[in-house]
Amino acid sequence: MTEIQVNKVGKVGVLPTDKALGFGKIFTDHMFVMDYTSGKGWHSPRIIPYGGLEAQPAMIVFHYGQAIFEGMKAFKTADNRVNIFRPYEYLNRFNRSAKHLCIPEMDVEQIHDALIQLLTLEKDWVPNQPGTSLYIRPFVVADEPHLGVKVADSYRLFIILSPVAAYYATGFNPVSIKVEDKYVRATKGGLGEAKTPANYAMSLAAQQEAYAEGFGQVLWLDAVERKYIEEVGTMNILFKINGEIITPALNGSILGGITRKTVLELCRSWGLKVTERQISIEEVFEAHAKGQLEEVFGSGTAAVISPVGELSWKGQKIVINNNQTGEFAQKLFDYITGVQSNKIADQFNWMEEVK
Incomplete structure (x- = not known):
């Protein structure tokens, strides 16, 4: 290890x-930090106490937004072991985002080793009740002090940890979604496929308007x-037709x-026809x-599977x-969370134990 x-x-x-966990409001005792210098x-x-x-x-980063982040989860099993869900998939995507933002790519093995060491130190922070997990947030910010648009010469990487309950306080219930026809979030050639703060800042105005109209999420069009x-603001979207x-x-x-x-792999293994294409x-x-x-x-790290009960578009609902909640969405949710909690055999090798 590193x-x-x-x-x-x-x-x-x-x-x-x-009951007091919520999502993303409580943090563990330690965090990982690493620096980059041109x-x-x-x-x-280094692993240091969590703090300011x-x-x-x-x-x-404050002026020109050069930053990326990831979101992963670790789970505690009934026999008190800690498993991470598909860590290399997330860390490789972290590097893909880095490339989009002109941030120096990281050694995935080094970051993986750091994450394991941090989780080993913070094992007691992993909750063990159904629906709970330890949310893992790696992120990188450009920390060079400079007023001028350019690629930074120095960066700081962090990994912080947060014990969380289920993402939706209302539980595994269908959400109502507004199909957005006023704002746009991203376009080809832009930052849409990178996990960067700008993407989420762009979604706020539409999301606030949707909330005010009684909707839970926004579905973006091209x-x-x-x-x-x-996609939806916090997840990808899938249709069973x-x-x-x-x-x-x-x-x-x-x-x-x-x-x-994960969902597409699972659906194909179950013999379903799976198609990735343009759909209007x-x-x-x-x-x-x-x-x-x-x-x-919808599918996403935070909520796993989120059934959609209503779609509203240009006055039509x-x-x-x-x-x-649909039978198939429930089946997917039960299977993926079952593997994550070690109640279902991990035949796809999605989980990695923290030893």
């Missing part, structure tokens, strides 16, 4: 009860023709979700009118599966 300086503190925080590369890996940062007001489905699983193809403006990949919002509404739209659901 030689990492460890500045260990005694137990500072306490893992709260499951000409020197990535260096000085020393930051220059002129840091490039930025050019404004008719082809792309006449027994076929259809999802928008990764086209340069859609984030390649790891849970999306008109096609979805027409399939509903013909009685062929069986289920709609369709109700999917009587606004009830």
Whole structure:
């Protein structure tokens, strides 16, 4: 494993009860930090107490947004072991995002080793009740103090950990989604397929308007023709039409979700027809009118599977599966979370144990 300086503190925080966890509000005692300097590369890996940062007001990240992040999960099994879900998939995507933002790529094995060491130190922070997990947030920021648009010469990488409950406080229930026809989030050749803060900042105005109208999420359409489905704000989107699983193809403006990949692998292993292609919002509404739209659901690290009960577009609303959780979405959710919790055999080698 990578030689990492460890500045260990005694137990500072306490893992709260499951009801008090929420999502992304509580953090463990330690974090991983590493620096990059032009000409020197990535260096000085260390585990230190979680806490505030020393930051220059002129840091490039504050002014020009050069930053990336990831989101992963670790789970505790009934026999008190800790497993991570598909860590290499997430870390490789982390590097793909780095390339998009002109951030120096990282040695995936080095970051993986650092993550294992951090999780080993923080094992007591992994909750063990159904629906709970330890959320893992690696991120990189350009920390060079410079006012001027350029690729930074220095960066800081962090990994912080947060024990979380289920993403949706309402539980595994269908969400209502507004199909966005006013704003656009990303276009081909832009940042849409990178996990960078700018993508999420761009979604805020539409999301706030959707909340005010009573919707739980926004479904984005393509930025050019404004008719082809792309993704939801926090997840990829999939449709079950006449027994076929259809999802928008990764086209340069859609984030390649790891849970999306997991769902497609699982569906193919079950013998379902799986198609990745352009699909228009008109096609979805027409399939509903013909009685062929069986289920709609999202996939993402935070919520895993999120059934969709309603889609509203330009004043039209369709109700999917009587606004009830579909049998297939439930099956996917139960299987993936079953593997994550070690209740179902991991035949796909998705899980890695922290030893």
